[in-house]
Amino acid sequence: MNLVWFRNDLRVHAHRPLQQALCADGPVSAVYFLCEKQWESHQVAPLRRWYVLHSLLELGEQLAALGVPLDVVDAGTFEAVPSLLTRQVRDKEVRQIFCSREYPLNERRRDEAVASAMAELGVTISGVDDGVLVPPRALRTGKGTPYTVFGAYKRRWDAWLDTHFEAPALVDVEGVSHPTDFPGRAAVERALGRLQVSPSLTEQWRPGEQSAREQLDRFVSHQLARYQKQRDFPALSATSGLSAALSAGTLSVASCYQAAREAMADAGAREGAACWIGELAWRDFYRQIIAQFPRLSYGGAFRRETEWLQWRDDDDLFDAWCEGRTGYPLVDAAMRQLVATGWMHNRLRMVTAMFLSKHLWLDWRRGEAFFMTHLIDGDIAANNGGWQWSASSGTDAVPYFRVFNPIRQSQRFDPQGEFIARWVPELKHLDNKTIHEPWKQPLLAGEYPAPIVPHQGVREAVTEAFKNAKKMYDEQGSAQQ
Numbered sequence: 001m002n003l004v005w006f007r008n009d010l011r012v013h014a015h016r017p018l019q020q021a022l023c024a025d026g027p028v029s030a031v032y033f034l035c036e037k038q039w040e041s042h043q044v045a046p047l048r049r050w051y052v053l054h055s056l057l058e059l060g061e062q063l064a065a066l067g068v069p070l071d072v073v074d075a076g077t078f079e080a081v082p083s084l085l086t087r088q089v090r091d092k093e094v095r096q097i098f099c100s101r102e103y104p105l106n107e108r109r110r111d112e113a114v115a116s117a118m119a120e121l122g123v124t125i126s127g128v129d130d131g132v133l134v135p136p137r138a139l140r141t142g143k144g145t146p147y148t149v150f151g152a153y154k155r156r157w158d159a160w161l162d163t164h165f166e167a168p169a170l171v172d173v174e175g176v177s178h179p180t181d182f183p184g185r186a187a188v189e190r191a192l193g194r195l196q197v198s199p200s201l202t203e204q205w206r207p208g209e210q211s212a213r214e215q216l217d218r219f220v221s222h223q224l225a226r227y228q229k230q231r232d233f234p235a236l237s238a239t240s241g242l243s244a245a246l247s248a249g250t251l252s253v254a255s256c257y258q259a260a261r262e263a264m265a266d267a268g269a270r271e272g273a274a275c276w277i278g279e280l281a282w283r284d285f286y287r288q289i290i291a292q293f294p295r296l297s298y299g300g301a302f303r304r305e306t307e308w309l310q311w312r313d314d315d316d317l318f319d320a321w322c323e324g325r326t327g328y329p330l331v332d333a334a335m336r337q338l339v340a341t342g343w344m345h346n347r348l349r350m351v352t353a354m355f356l357s358k359h360l361w362l363d364w365r366r367g368e369a370f371f372m373t374h375l376i377d378g379d380i381a382a383n384n385g386g387w388q389w390s391a392s393s394g395t396d397a398v399p400y401f402r403v404f405n406p407i408r409q410s411q412r413f414d415p416q417g418e419f420i421a422r423w424v425p426e427l428k429h430l431d432n433k434t435i436h437e438p439w440k441q442p443l444l445a446g447e448y449p450a451p452i453v454p455h456q457g458v459r460e461a462v463t464e465a466f467k468n469a470k471k472m473y474d475e476q477g478s479a480q481q
Contacts, residue, residue, distance in 0.1 A: 001092045004030040004068070005085070005099040007107075009130060009249035010055040011209040012062045014168030016130045017098035024096065028068045031088055032056060032184065033075040034191055038106070041077075042380070043372040046197040047342040048248070051207045051376055053192050055250050058208035060182035066171065072184025074191075078110035082117040089123055097123060100130035100249075103290050104380050105297035131249065133257055133280060134160050136288035146292040147285070148302075148395040154281045161257070168254040201342055205244070205376060212245035213255075220259045227272035234334070234345035235418035240276065243377035244343070246283070253280060286385035289395050296384055299365055305473035306393035309465060311363040320452050321356050322370055324424070327451035329436060330410035331355050333423035340423075342376040347413055353390035354404045358462050359453050364391035392466070400466040403459045410436040424448070 002021040009015060021028045039049055060070040071088070075081050088094065097118065102111065111127075118125055129135040139147055139156045147153035219240045223230075230238035245251040257280055263273040290296055301307050319325075324332035324339070334348035344352070349371075356367040368387040372378045388394025392402075414420055417435035421428035426448050427435050434441050439450050 001094045002026055002028045003088065003092065003094045003097045004028065005097055006030060006032045006059070006070070007100060007102060007249075008247065009100045009252075010052065010059045011212075011250050011252065012059070012066065012171045013209065013213070014170070014252035014255045016128045017100055017126070018068075018171070019169055020126060020128075021096075021098045022066070022068075026095070029092055029094075030063055030068050030070040031085070032070065032072045033081050033084060034072055034187060035075045035077055035081070036191065036194070037076045038078050042106075043369055043378075045342060045372065045374050045376060045378050046195060047201050047205070047374070047376045048244070048378050049195055050192070050197045050202055051205060051244055052248050053188050053195070054207040055209070055248055056188050057185065058210065060184055060188070061180065062209070064182045070182050070184045072187040074187055078106055079113075081110055082113045085114055086117050086121065089118070089121055094123060097125045099125065099127055101127045101135075102131070103136060103287055105294045108291075108294075131253065132284045132287050133157075133165070133253055134284050134288075136284075136291035139288070146288060148289070150282065150285050150396045153285050153288075154278065157281050157284060165254075165257070165261075167258050168252055200340075204341055207248075207250065209245075209250045212242065212251035215241055215245065216251060216256060216259060220263055224260070224263055224272045224276060225266075225269040228275035229272075231275070232347045232413050234337075234348055235414055235416070235422070239346065247377040247379045247382075253283065256280060282385075283382060285396075286381040289385060290381040296388075297380065301393040302388055302395045303393050305470045306391075306466070308469040308472040309393075310469075312361040314360070314362065317360045317452060318356075318362055318366060320449075321352070321360060321362075321367075325449050325452075326355070327439070327449040328355065328406040328410075329417075329420045329424055329427060329438065330414060331406050333414075333420045336423040338371070338374050342374055344371075344375070347409075349386055350390050351404055351406060351409050353387050355406055357387075357391035358403050359406070359455065359458050361461070361465070364388065364393060401459060401463045403462060405455055407436055407455065 002024050004018050004021045009017075012018060056072060060072075063070045073084050073088070075084055089097075102108070115125055134157050138160060139153065141147055141152070147156070219242065223238060223240070226238060230236050240256075242251060242256065246253060246256070257277065260273040260277045260280070263269040289302070293302060296302060321331070321335065324335040326332055330348070331352055334344055334352050337348070338344040353364065353367055356362050357364045364387045368383055371383055371387070372380075375383070385394060389396065392400035410420065415432065417427075417430070417432045420435055427438055430438060430441065438448055
């Protein structure tokens with residue numbers, strides 16, 4: 001028996017472990033370990049759990065159509081997986097396990113424990129880097145160290161793919177009637193019954209592989225050509241909308257890359273396709289960083305000197321940020337979008353993260369955690385990488401003296417105030433100039449708050465704080481490493 005162990009790769013198409021198992025001798029079975037307590041410790045958003053569970057239902061039916069039964073096993077935490085997998089292996093007389101590699105620290109520790117248990121049983125584990133385009137260990141600088149600057153990494157990344165990329169394979173399930181039942185269905189339905197998530201959130205999303213593949217086709221056909229020019233404007237539907245699918249693995253990153261490469265043949269789409277490929281490179285970049293620097297998985301800053309920053313402790317400021325009550329319309333609109341939809345436009349993730357860490361001077365880890373508890377596409381590598389970039393504590397970080405002006409960001413990327421009017425409706429009556437700075441016009445008491453902190457002086461305060469942190473690190477911190 002060959003066993004496919006599914007994790008964050010909930011699809012049948014372009015799934016190399018499944019393809020390898022189907023090509024090997026013997027029957028094929030599949031397993032997914034449901035770790036709800038681990039979800040709690042990893043702060044996984046209820047909406048993301050809902051997405052994963054419904055995607056599992058579709059996956060089970062797709063696998064059943066291929067003659068591959070999917071078991072869904074309640075494990076609770078990663079620590080229980082080795083013993084439960086051992087039971088699966090013995091019960092099914094498994095000789096080989098096929099799976100995709102994962103890179104955060106807890107996942108790697110789980111896999112190391114599994115590898116040890118399987119070695120004692122004489123079971124082979126075939127792991128592949130199916131969640132990335134370029135394996136994290138494949139690229140090294142001339143000194144043999146991991147890349148920590150994106151520009152240099154991207155050049156090597158492009159060159160590696162030019163010679164190594166293989167087009168993903170599709171699985172033929174056409175004409176096969178999909179069973180409505182599979183061994184793990186009851187476990188998934190029980191988990192859904194325990195889950196509490198508002199219908200107002202779930203009605204906005206379509207989980208599963210089929211929906212993800214359809215969305216990819218729509219994006220490439222109708223939006224990719226304009227992606228480079230329009231992607232920073234949140235009022236437009238100009239991004240792929242595929243982050244949740246890529247995060248849960250209902251769509252492979254190889255399928256996205258192949259579609260973009262094919263679009264490069266069209267001169268009208270070339271610029272947009274190249275820009276989107278760059279975003280796929282950022283995704284790989286952050287995964288190789290999380291794999292190479294384990295401290296990032298438990299809250300450590302990439303730039304060690306920034307651990308000496310003296311963050312403000314102010315719950316009122318944090319609550320105002322979380323609830324979209326900062327008095328800066330674009331920041332508030334973005335935060336309200338996140339809470340109401342489970343998603344936030346990428347430009348606005350940078351704006352809100354930099355506002356929290358530099359204007360409010362609150363620890364970026366508080367914002368990182370808040371995002372994870374709400375995002376449908378919550379992913380530790382991308383979320384951590386984005387937050388540390390914005391807070392100037394991470395690899396390839398924005399210079400600490402660079403501070404986004406939330407008013408200028410608003411005027412530049414929402415010039416007509418359409419996005420603001422959508423999410424901050426108390427300001428929709430204002431014209432497209434005043435809506436960015438509503439405090440310049442008298443408002444009714446309680447209609448909209450005044451800015452909770454001024455923008456003036458932020459850059460100078462941040463610069464001084466970073467210089468002091470570096471000085472303390474040089475005097476005390478470096479000796480403790």
